[in-house]
Amino acid sequence: MNPKILLVNPPLYDFAAYDFWLKPYGLLSIAGYLRDKVDIELFDFLDRLHPFVAKQKNLESDRWGRGRFYCERIPPPSCLRHIPRYFRRFGLPQDLFRDFLAAQQHCDFVLIQTMMTYWYPGVQEVIEDVRSIWPDAKIVLGGNYVTLCTEHAIKLGADLLVQGTNLEPLWLYLQIEPDLNQPPLWQAYEKLNVGVLKLTEGCPFNCTYCSVPEVYGKFKARPLKRSLAELELLFRLGAKNIAFYDDALLFNAEKVLKPFLDEVIKQNIKVNFHSPNALNARFLTSELAELMVQAGFKTFYLGFESSSVQWQQQTGSKVSSDELAQAVQHLFSAGADPQNITAYQILGHPQIDIQQLEKSMHFVNSLGIRGMLADFSPIPGTPDGLYCREWVDMDEPLYHNNTAFPIIMMGFDESNRLKDLQRKLNRLLPGSKPNVTGSH
Ligand code: SF4
Structure with missing residues (x-):
């Protein structure tokens, strides 16, 4: 048995x-x-x-x-x-x-x-x-x-x-020998409208606030054949929306994402793709933007965090403001809906004095895309998590809560003021609709 x-x-x-x-x-x-x-x-x-x-x-x-x-x-x-x-x-x-x-x-x-x-x-x-x-x-x-x-x-x-x-x-x-070639058991759900894919593991960057290097280690691609089998299964089971859980989906795209999307187009698989884990604008070329739109990407979440050069350099230099602006232009030219392009920015980061968050929010707004404040959570084992011992007891995980920490760090009123400002800026964009807020 x-x-x-x-x-x-x-x-x-x-x-x-x-x-x-x-x-x-x-x-x-x-x-x-x-x-x-x-x-x-x-x-x-x-x-x-x-x-x-x-x-x-x-x-x-x-x-x-x-x-x-x-x-x-x-x-x-x-x-x-x-x-x-x-x-x-x-x-x-x-x-x-x-x-x-x-x-x-x-x-x-x-x-x-x-x-x-x-x-x-x-x-x-x-x-x-x-x-x-x-x-x-x-x-x-x-x-x-x-x-x-x-x-x-x-x-x-x-x-x-x-x-x-x-x-x-x-x-x-x-005491069981696994078959590592098998796709996830999506059949465990009676009904499915959303699925998840991961073409890669890890990330080549080392941002001071991020848990990915600690949890997933070095970047590596998964076999294309397996990713396609996972997508086909999800499609067959009725999942219309597929979210990529990759942390560096665009890295080494020539060898990973491009061949995958070429196959999606060739096999005429019609689903909506989403990137909640943030794309790195540095790698979003015009050719890649066109391919992503053509293959069915509907929402684009870009990891930005701050337009301050000092803050960017101190936290890992994953992307610059010029790279974000360039990527947004490529997405516009490829036909992506500006309302579905969002740049994340960290709220409540301990280096708030050099982050220039408000200026950064205006910069994102000037590009004609939505901004989303991603509440900062101090993560144990990261340099920023270590620094946050100054504010909270990091040995109690409840203090890592991303609603609580920004309030503890910067105060309730300031945190609310910035959130209100973000909502106001988003409403100023042409064709804006009620905001969608969430944790990711
Ligand atoms: S680029 Fe993104 S996933 Fe990679 S370490 Fe930085 S924040 Fe984490």
């Missing part, structure tokens, strides 16, 4: 959350490698196509498949009580999960994905429920929180922690 495995994407405890094409890609990839060797069930607290969510009002998806999560207001944790915002639990109700566990045959293993470090209370909730209903199940945690806050994660009481991208300890623990 095959072993039984339950995959869980936990609920989120946060001030704000928005479904910006969030899918548990790591968990589904693992399930794909184990295809046909185990019996798999999925409980995704963040699945907005779940029948429970369909019955709620105002949770419809927008035209690109994004939308609000079901949520409940809850008291904030004591260390965040002074943050003047409502705290919530986002995701399917806890009772639904308990009923699901009670109705299922006991699983041998429960694999739980973790993401943001400060979302650990959702992981804790799942562990407690599994322990109380299936006391013999072995619980395995993997993902960003486990990798970045291992000492803290140990205290949650799982049976195994899988750090980083090395899955060997997991295969040994499960």
Whole structure:
């Protein structure tokens, strides 16, 4: 008899959350490698196509498949009580999960994905429920929180922690030989309108505020054949919107993204592509912009952060203001909708004195594209995370919260003033619509 495995994407405890094409890609990839060797069930607290969510009002998806999560207001944790915002639990109700566990045959293993470090209370909730209903199940945690806050994660009481991208300890623990050529198990969803792809791992840069070098290591491309097989599967299952989770999607495009998009066009695969993890404008040539638009890219998120040369140089020099302006021109010439081109800028970074955020916001606006303030989260193990010990206790992951930290660092009024200014600037753009805010 095959072993039984339950995959869980936990609920989120946060001030704000928005479904910006969030899918548990790591968990589904693992399930794909184990295809046909185990019996798999999925409980995704963040699945907005779940029948429970369909019955709620105002949770419809927008035209690109994004939308609000079901949520409940809850008291904030004591260390965040002074943050003047409502705290919530986002995701399917806890009772639904308990009923699901009670109705299922006991699983041998429960694999739980973790993401943001400060979302650990959702992981804790799942562990407690599994322990109380299936006391013999072995619980395995993997993902960003486990990798970045291992000492803290140990205290949650799982049976195994899988750090980083090395899955060997997991295969040994499960005593199963994986088939690494298999695509993610997207069939675990009954309904699918959004999918995720990753053509590459890691990033060649080393920005002082970013967790990617620590979690994913050096840049490397995945085999083209496998990426195409993943896309074909998603297309077949009805996913109309595909978000790239790559951190350096445009790097080495001649060998990675271009051949992929050429195939998409050749095979006449019609989907909408999105880049929530930010594109690096430096590599966005006119030829690449044309190919991306032709192949179906609809939204373009560009990582910019600041127009201050001093700030750019101190944090890793990933992109310059001229490179951003040039990339935007290439996208305009290729026919991309200016309303769907967005530049991220960090709000609440500890080097705010040299970041010149307001000037930077006006610069982005002058290019005729939208700006989005990405709330800064201090990440342990990064130079900026280390520096943030001056403001918060970095050993408590709740303090990494990206709504809380900018308020702690710069004050509630200043943080609100800048957010209001961003909304005002976006409204000034021709053809502007209500703002979409979210975490990514
Ligand atoms: S370029 Fe982007 S992904 Fe790479 S290290 Fe910098 S912020 Fe992270």
